[in-house]
Amino acid sequence: MxxxxxxxxxxxxxxxxxxxxxxxxxxxxxxxxxxxxxxxxxxxxxxxxxxxxxxxxxxxxxxxxxxxxxxxxxxxxxxxxxxxxxxxxxxWIEGKRTNITSEMLGRNLAAMHQWTGHGFGYSEDTYIGTLIQPNGFYDNWIDYYRERRLLPQMNKAYENQYFSLEFRKKCEKLLEQLDKWLPYKIIPSLLHGDLWGGNWITGKNGTPYLIDPSILYGDYEFEIAFTELFGGFPRKFYQAYNEVMPLSPEYPERKPLYHLYYLLVHLNLFGTSYLGSVARIVNHYI
The missing domain is CATH 3.30.200.20 (Phosphorylase Kinase; domain 1)
Known part of the structure; x- marks a missing residue:
């Protein structure tokens, strides 16, 4: 080496x-x-x-x-x-969190989400962990999320024999009805794409840094939903973020649908311990 x-x-x-x-x-x-x-x-x-x-x-x-x-x-x-x-x-980034680090992270991430693209998706296929994420640009977020995020992971889970045929059909029914819960007329925001707690670190003067991105242009609430999936970010992060980019009143109802993608990814990467969480979300909507 x-x-x-x-x-x-x-x-x-x-x-x-x-x-x-x-x-x-x-x-x-x-x-x-x-x-x-x-x-x-x-x-x-x-x-x-x-x-x-x-x-x-x-x-x-x-x-x-x-x-x-x-x-x-x-x-x-x-x-x-x-x-x-x-x-x-x-x-090399190294530093200690201060009492304003979480606020800076929320405010700065919201500012990044105001950076927009000409369509939903990305110009190249990307990776999340070792899994390929097929991409391309779409005119609307619902079609992109259905065809380039949920469907490939559901197909993979079925191929891996995690899904029964009956549950697979229930997933297909959910995909057909996404427009009931997901926004159609939104602006495509630049997203980190894999923003869990391990993908931000602290530098000098408590400055937050993002690492390990898997970028795309999409609904900023998709990003925020993932920050809440595994333990969540500090409370001050969400307060500061909402001051710049308020979440919609419908966000709580669509949040599990956004969790679904990342739980499918974890199911396909790590196995059946995530199957129960996937099933609960699908059964909640269908």
């Missing part, structure tokens, strides 16, 4: 001595290291045999968010994907 570290550092003209490197937490599917040279510290994310464009998409997502000048993301210094392995060499 040291040879790869040095190769990456030399690619950005850091030829100073690599003083130290050690593994750090980097998620379930990648190796991660902190590299310390005489010049500065870096975060190095590495994966053997990555899927096509795996790190390219992450870099593009970070750079797209950065362009909005709304919320902080780490700078990517270098990337390589050669079939055998791939990596991102990035800015």
């Amino acid at each position: 040291k040879d790869i570290f040095v190769r990456a550092l030399h690619s950005i003209n850091d030829h100073s001595t690599l003083i130290d490197f050690r593994p750090v937490s980097g998620g379930d599917i990648n190796e991660a290291y902190i590299l310390r040279t005489e010049k500065q510290e870096y975060f190095f994310k590495y994966r053997k045999n990555p899927p096509e464009n795996f790190f390219k998409l992450e870099q593009t997502g970070l750079e797209t968010i950065k362009i909005t000048n709304t919320i902080a993301v780490p700078t990517v210094f270098a990337r390589e994907e050669n079939g055998r392995y791939g990596y991102l060499l990035m800015e």
Whole structure:
């Protein structure tokens, strides 16, 4: 690994001595290291045999968010994907939360959600964990959410034999009726796409940073719903967010439908422990 570290550092003209490197937490599917040279510290994310464009998409997502000048993301210094392995060499972010960190996160995320696109979806297929997310741009959010989010994951769950034929038919009935609960006339907001509690970190002066995006343009309430799925974010986050981007009165009724996508993803990634939660949501609506 040291040879790869040095190769990456030399690619950005850091030829100073690599003083130290050690593994750090980097998620379930990648190796991660902190590299310390005489010049500065870096975060190095590495994966053997990555899927096509795996790190390219992450870099593009970070750079797209950065362009909005709304919320902080780490700078990517270098990337390589050669079939055998791939990596991102990035800015090392480290800091402690302050009493305004959660408020900053809510306010800055709301500002990012005001950055809009010309359609719903994204120009390239992306990844959530190791699962492919088919994309493309749609004129309305309901069709995109049905055809590019829920349906592929439901199909995969059925192929994995998690669904009975009877339950599969119930899912199809739900897909046919999404317009009862989901908004039609909305503006496509730039979304992080995988915003759970592990995908934001704190930098200097308590500044919140987003990491590991899987970006798309969609309903901003889809993003907020995911923040509430596994434990939720701090209360001050939601208060600050709502001051900038108030949630609709219909949000509580559609929130489980937005949870459904991420629970289907977890079902397909991690197995049947998520099947009960999926079934409860489908049965709630159908």
